[in-house]
Amino acid sequence: MSKIFVITSGKGGVGKTTTTANLGVGLAMRGQKVALIDTDTGLRNLDLLLGLENRIMYDLIDVTEGRVPYKKALVRHKKYETLFLLPTSQVKDKMAVNPEQLVKLCDEMRKEFDYILIDCPAGIEQGFKTAIAAADVAIVVTMPEISAVRDADKIIGELGRADKDTIKLIVNRIRPQMVEAGDMLAMDDINDILSIDCIGQVPDDVKVVTSTNRGEPCITMKDSQAGQAYRNIVGRIMGENVPFMKFEKEGFLARLKHVFGM
Amino acid sequence: MSEEIVKIKGGAAGLQLSFAPQADFGAIEAELRRRLESGSGFFLRGTLVLLPPDVLQDNERTALQKMFHKYGLICRVARSEAKTAVKTVKKQPEQQKQAAPPQPAVQEMVVVNRTLRGGQEIKTPSSVLVCGNVNPGAQIIAGGSIDIRGTCRGLVHAGAYGDTSAFVIADHLMPTQIRIADIIARSPDKQEKTERAERASLKDGKIVIEPIER
Numbered sequence: 001m002s003k004i005f006v007i008t009s010g011k012g013g014v015g016k017t018t019t020t021a022n023l024g025v026g027l028a029m030r031g032q033k034v035a036l037i038d039t040d041t042g043l044r045n046l047d048l049l050l051g052l053e054n055r056i057m058y059d060l061i062d063v064t065e066g067r068v069p070y071k072k073a074l075v076r077h078k079k080y081e082t083l084f085l086l087p088t089s090q091v092k093d094k095m096a097v098n099p100e101q102l103v104k105l106c107d108e109m110r111k112e113f114d115y116i117l118i119d120c121p122a123g124i125e126q127g128f129k130t131a132i133a134a135a136d137v138a139i140v141v142t143m144p145e146i147s148a149v150r151d152a153d154k155i156i157g158e159l160g161r162a163d164k165d166t167i168k169l170i171v172n173r174i175r176p177q178m179v180e181a182g183d184m185l186a187m188d189d190i191n192d193i194l195s196i197d198c199i200g201q202v203p204d205d206v207k208v209v210t211s212t213n214r215g216e217p218c219i220t221m222k223d224s225q226a227g228q229a230y231r232n233i234v235g236r237i238m239g240e241n242v243p244f245m246k247f248e249k250e251g252f253l254a255r256l257k258h259v260f261g262m
Numbered sequence: 263m264s265e266e267i268v269k270i271k272g273g274a275a276g277l278q279l280s281f282a283p284q285a286d287f288g289a290i291e292a293e294l295r296r297r298l299e300s301g302s303g304f305f306l307r308g309t310l311v312l313l314p315p316d317v318l319q320d321n322e323r324t325a326l327q328k329m330f331h332k333y334g335l336i337c338r339v340a341r342s343e344a345k346t347a348v349k350t351v352k353k354q355p356e357q358q359k360q361a362a363p364p365q366p367a368v369q370e371m372v373v374v375n376r377t378l379r380g381g382q383e384i385k386t387p388s389s390v391l392v393c394g395n396v397n398p399g400a401q402i403i404a405g406g407s408i409d410i411r412g413t414c415r416g417l418v419h420a421g422a423y424g425d426t427s428a429f430v431i432a433d434h435l436m437p438t439q440i441r442i443a444d445i446i447a448r449s450p451d452k453q454e455k456t457e458r459a460e461r462a463s464l465k466d467g468k469i470v471i472e473p474i475e476r
Contacts, residue, residue: 150398160379195377
């Protein structure tokens with residue numbers, strides 16, 4: 001039986017799509033059969049991050065409106081054979097899909113996949129309501145920043161109202177030096193306010209940007225800290241007990257490297 | 263000693279003390295101190311100790327409360343109301359009755375057994391008990407008082423329909439705004455997490471925050 005995750009955040013730009021792409025690739029690297037569904041209709045990005053834009057033939061709207069079966073719309077990843085993307089339309093808007101349609105689609109796809117990850121649009125309107133409708137588990141992505149935490153809090157409230165009780169937290173784009181200097185919210189402050197189970201702490205990493213531009217998620221990079229953090233999250237999703245990374249040391253190393261101009 | 267000066271009875275709420283009717287305060291105090299120092303299994307840290315109502319003078323009561331506090335116990339005067347009834351119905355606390363203008367004897371109470379998150383609102387003519395946090399962006403508007411068993415970071419309005427005797431209590435009281443009746447106070451621009459439970463109430467037309475035991 002497959003598990004359906006929705007990756008959501010409320011605020012834009014905190015890394016929902018990046019997280020979806022990385023977790024999808026990570027699960028596929030471990031041999032799981034994974035489907036990624038982009039529900040950010042009109043502002044689709046997930047295909048870009050995976051480098052699959054030029055292979056899209058049909059989209060989510062074609063499937064929900066019954067023009068093609070979902071298997072025809074799935075795009076297989078060029079490198080990871082068990083990873084599939086169901087892209088959305090770039091021309092339609094969020095009203096084009098409703099919650100019932102997505103639930104029906106996911107019920108159908110459940111039989112075929114180990115994991116289904118739904119990339120949720122920003123906001124708390126129709127698009128959000130559609131995206132969360134089918135999920136068993138919600139992953140809330142936030143940043144150590146007061147507005148992102150505030151929006152995450154709101155989203156957790158909304159998820160509760162929609163009876164989504166299994167909620168996990170990923171804190172993205174942490175800058176250890178800034179946290180140490182007291183210029184950024186620390187994990188304790190975030191847990192204090194959100195008080196939900198945290199499954200990942202991802203450091204801010206320039207490699208995320210380069211990997212996004214190349215269409216190859218950073219989870220594949222051995223030397224990327226963010227990649228390592230995502231690999232840890234994948235382990236935790238698969239039920240392993242992975243300890244959290246320590247940033248202080250790496251922060252110090254990074255500074256050393258800086259001194260030596262590396 | 264034919265009769266015990268101090269009797270201790272364990273209950274669901276805590277330890278209920280009762281004193282022999284003729285015993286003088288000095289003897290009671292000495293006996294309690296002896297028991298506390300003997301490390302009796304009764305007095306574990308954090309235990310709630312209830313003093314009998316209407317027996318002690320004010321200064322005697324404070325002396326005992328101080329002593330229990332020193333040993334890490336929480337000491338309160340038992341109220342005549344049943345502790346278990348708090349869940350649904352709460353009578354006005356005694357000290358409130360004296361200060362406040364005549365009030366209905368029984369007041370409804372809304373119990374919220376979860377954390378109130380940003381954008382969520384509780385609006386009620388009665389009092390509110392929150393077993394959880396009140397996060398920034400959340401609002402409680404209550405006709406009566408507000409008790410938060412957790413951290414309060416949201417907006418709280420007690421006595422929203424004019425009850426100036428209403429108050430707000432929280433384990434960590436650091437709200438964006440407190441309103442009591444028609445008086446508004448906002449948080450300082452830099453706020454530290456408070457270590458002790460605090461209570462905000464109206465005194466001389468101003469909102470005053472003071473630490474409390476609980």
